[in-house]
Amino acid sequence: MTKWLLVGLIVVCTTIGDLLQSREMKRHGEIHDFRPGKLGRVFAGLARRRGLLLAVCFMALSFFAFLTLLSVSELSFAVPATAASYVVETLLARYVLKEDVSPSRWLGACLVACGVALLAF
Amino acid sequence: MKEPPSLLRIKTAIVSAVVILANVCGNFSMSWGLKHSMALTLSPVSYLAALLNPWVAAGILLLMLWTLSRLTLLSWADLSFVLPVTALGYVLNAGLGHLFLGEYISPQRWTGTILIVAGTALVSATAPRTKR
Numbered sequence: 001m002t003k004w005l006l007v008g009l010i011v012v013c014t015t016i017g018d019l020l021q022s023r024e025m026k027r028h029g030e031i032h033d034f035r036p037g038k039l040g041r042v043f044a045g046l047a048r049r050r051g052l053l054l055a056v057c058f059m060a061l062s063f064f065a066f067l068t069l070l071s072v073s074e075l076s077f078a079v080p081a082t083a084a085s086y087v088v089e090t091l092l093a094r095y096v097l098k099e100d101v102s103p104s105r106w107l108g109a110c111l112v113a114c115g116v117a118l119l120a121f
Numbered sequence: 122m123k124e125p126p127s128l129l130r131i132k133t134a135i136v137s138a139v140v141i142l143a144n145v146c147g148n149f150s151m152s153w154g155l156k157h158s159m160a161l162t163l164s165p166v167s168y169l170a171a172l173l174n175p176w177v178a179a180g181i182l183l184l185m186l187w188t189l190s191r192l193t194l195l196s197w198a199d200l201s202f203v204l205p206v207t208a209l210g211y212v213l214n215a216g217l218g219h220l221f222l223g224e225y226i227s228p229q230r231w232t233g234t235i236l237i238v239a240g241t242a243l244v245s246a247t248a249p250r251t252k253r
Contacts, residue, residue, distance in 0.1 A: 118233030
């Protein structure tokens, strides 16, 4: 029971963290200038965005929940179970971020999720 | 500023490669450093000692590069594109583990590797950005 609660927590936190990161970066706008000085200023500005700071908190929570899951279960359970986040995130990218997810992308996301699950064995 | 699609594809391929390599090398470096240093205990001192290991420190720097390059990629590419394409890192991690850490790759793992490569190839053939 604890294991499945942790899996749920990891999937939810990873999904929220990734959605927030994607939304905040689209709001910031495309990065064109890759000179180190310019990139440094861009990242310093990004560090002040509340949405991104919140995303980092969710990713940290997900990381510590994953460590806890590894302490109570096998790696061969933890990795495949959390690979479900690929499919959940693609679903939310379609409906929350309004991305145009083509059949190729759906198939690709499902293949990757299955592949990640198999890699744990 | 509108970019030609070919330029966008080249830029996406280069930054995706940086994201994948920084993640794979960062994980490998941390794993190598932790396996060749003192075992971690509950004491914070052992964690601090691990952080001073050059391999672990290099791993952390690479994982910082991974985070920043992923944010850069997300500034123009869809999340539903970035997730499957950067999953190629799982395959490279398994390959490095096999080559340098002597880990065994079972038939199931090979099947998983083939599925990830196929999924990545399918998604990377789509346009990285579908709305603006």
